Amino acid sequence: MAEIVQWHDDLLQRLRRRRGGPSGRAKYSPRRPRRRDRTAVVTDSSAALPRVVLEHPLAAGLRQVPMPVMIGDQIHSEGTAELDRDLPLALAAGTTVRTSRPAPGVFSGVYQEVAEAGFARIISIHLSGKLSGTADAARIAAREALIPVTVVDTETTGFCQGTVVLDALIRAGFHEPIEEIADGAQRAAADSRVFFTVPNLEQLRRGGRIGTVAGLLGSLLQVKPVLTLADGVVSLVDRPRTTAKAVDRMVELAQESSQGRPVRIAVHGFGNDSAAHELAARVQPESATPVPVITLPAVLAAHLGLGALGITVNPVDEAALGLLH
Structure with missing residues (x-):
């Protein structure tokens, strides 16, 4: 993942130069809880965002919801060591492997955590609704969320979706209006x-x-x-x-x-x-x-x-x- 880390580090350096100082926080400040006018970005694990990206300083306003994978009768969450070990073996052996959308309650929990962290709104960006009911689950949870949630169906998946998410995170970091972030994500996804x-x-x-x-x-x-x-x-x-x-x-x-x-x-x-x-x-x-x-x-x-x-x-x-x- 060195290439992705380098990409993020380059962005961070640009942010610092734009401010003219070492931290960049005056312009890009996702870690400052006293700022209420912040937009969080939520996605699902089909976006293929590696852990090193999720833990990067620029990703403080980003959450990735794990998607369930069922091997036989055993349910796993994306990103666990057990799934990483068992999935290749199951595919090689022809064991039945299925997937499911995250439950609306999982999204509700993430949206609540984001609201309690001091964010004012959420853009929730997901894989194609024709492949999964994930965006629908996000919409159900959005109805009861403590803060406004805008759901975007990218009609794509994988790091195609992940790149759209990272661009939305940049826009959110500069406090662009939620409508502009959502429109930019939709256009970028359609052009990918x-x-x-x-x-x-x-x-x-x-x-x-x-x-x-x-x-x-x-x-x-x-x-x-x-x-x-x-x-x-x-x-x-x-x-x-x-x-x-x-x-x-x-x-x-x-x-x-x-x-x-x-x-x-x-x-x-x-x-x-x-x-x-x-x-x-x-x-x-x-x-x-x-x-x-x-x-x-x-x-x-x-x-x-x-x-x-x-x-x-x-x-x-x-x-x-x-x-x-």
Whole structure:
């Protein structure tokens, strides 16, 4: 996660230079409880934000709600050592793995904790509502929250969603109006892209997340499909016959997505670190920032399976970064 830490440290340095002093707190002050006009950012663990990011000083106003993953009859929360150990074994063995949305009560607890920490409002940013009921659970909890909550359905997931969350955190740190933060998040999510390939479609089929690919299952048995999220659902981009060609196609798609604009790219993998790092090196020339390799969160790996590879492409949020200059 060194690339993500460096990205955050660069932001912190810019914040300090903007103020002209060592701390930056006069302009960006998420740790000052006496300020009541602060916006917190809440997301779910499908955003793939690593612990090192959540514990960074710039993330004091950020909360990530863990999503449940069920292996057989055992329920795990994202981020536990037991889940990290058991999920790859379960996927390799063909054990039934399912996922669920967080209960509205979990969101209620997080919203209450944020309110008691002195925040005035919340923007709650979540994965596609066509893949999960997480955004709906957030909306239910928002009705009874102690402070106003604005829920954003990104229609995406993974670090595509995570990058949108981090940009929202920058905007919140400079006390932008909640409407502008939400509009910026929605636009950035709509302008982002995610491409991925899986060794087979079995896990997606079992989980019911096959989207518009369902009618093509029979014709895709002997290929390594390249998939994307279109309008929030899984859709087919191409059907190469080998993993190598699928990776080549994803690199082409990343290049096409970056033409004419600066973008930030990240790579996801699960159980295939060397392949993920090789892919990151290939797409680095297309990215305006270092390309991190981020292990798929368990809630996504449960549906994509061992050996899944993905690329997320997000536009550089010029408006958010402009606040830093």
